[in-house]
Amino acid sequence: MKVKILLVDDHDALLSGIKLWLSQVEEWEVVAEASSGEEAIELTRSLKPDLVLMDISMPGIGGIGALEKIKEENPNVKVLMLTMHSEEEYLKRALIKGASGFVLKKAAHTELISAINTVLSGETYIYPSLTNLLIKGFVGKDEEGKEQNSKRSLLSEREEEVLKYIALGFTYGEIAKQLFVSIKTVEAYKSRISEKLKMKRRSELVRFAIDEGLISINE
Known part of the structure; x- marks a missing residue:
C-alpha cells in the first residue's frame, strides 16, 4: 500500500516542483494539494493521509494553526513543515504543536526525500542548520522550586x-x-x-x- 501524502502550499510553482520530486519514490502517492491551512484541515479529515507536507506561512489560519487542528483531530498523522524562516519562534511553536520536522524551502530539492523517510519512520527531522538554533532557543536551566510530588x-x-x-x-x-x-x-x-x-x-x-x-x- 502506498504512503498517502497531502501537499499544502500557496505557491503553485513550489507545489509542482515538490510533486515532481516525490514522484521519484514509487511507494509514495500525492493524494491531493491544498493552498491554505483551512483546506488542509478539510482534506486531512476526508482523505486521512499518512503525511502532510505543509508550508509554515500561509494566509488565513496559517501552517501552525492548521498543524494544531490537524494533530488534534488526527494525532497519528505526520506533519512535516516547509519553511523559509530560520527564526526560532516559528520553529518552537510548530514543534510544540506536534510537527514531525522542518525542511528549509531552499534545501527542499536535496533534503525532502530524506526528511520524509525520517518522519515516516517515526523520528523527527530537523534541517541541520536549524538544530543549533533550536538548542539555543530551548535549552535552559532546570526551574527551581517545583513541588516535590511533581x-x-x-x-x-x-x-x-x-x-x-x-x-x-x-x-x-x-x-x-x-x-x-x-x-x-x-x-x-x-x-x-x-x-x-x-x-x-x-x-x-x-x-x-x-x-x-x-x-x-x-x-
Missing part, C-alpha cells in the same frame, strides 16, 4: 536527560550518540518515561519538559 520526581537523572533531547526534536540515533549508548537503550528510556508520566505523544512530553523547566521557551 511527576518529574518519578524520573531518574538520565531519564530527564533523554526527555530533554526528545523535547528538542533529536532522533533516537542522535540521542544515542550524545549519551554514548545504543539506540535500543534510548528507546527503552523513552518507553519508561512515557510509562511513568502516562504520556505517549511527543507533544505532551514537550509541554511537560517546558512546564517542568527542563527546557525553556520565550514566548
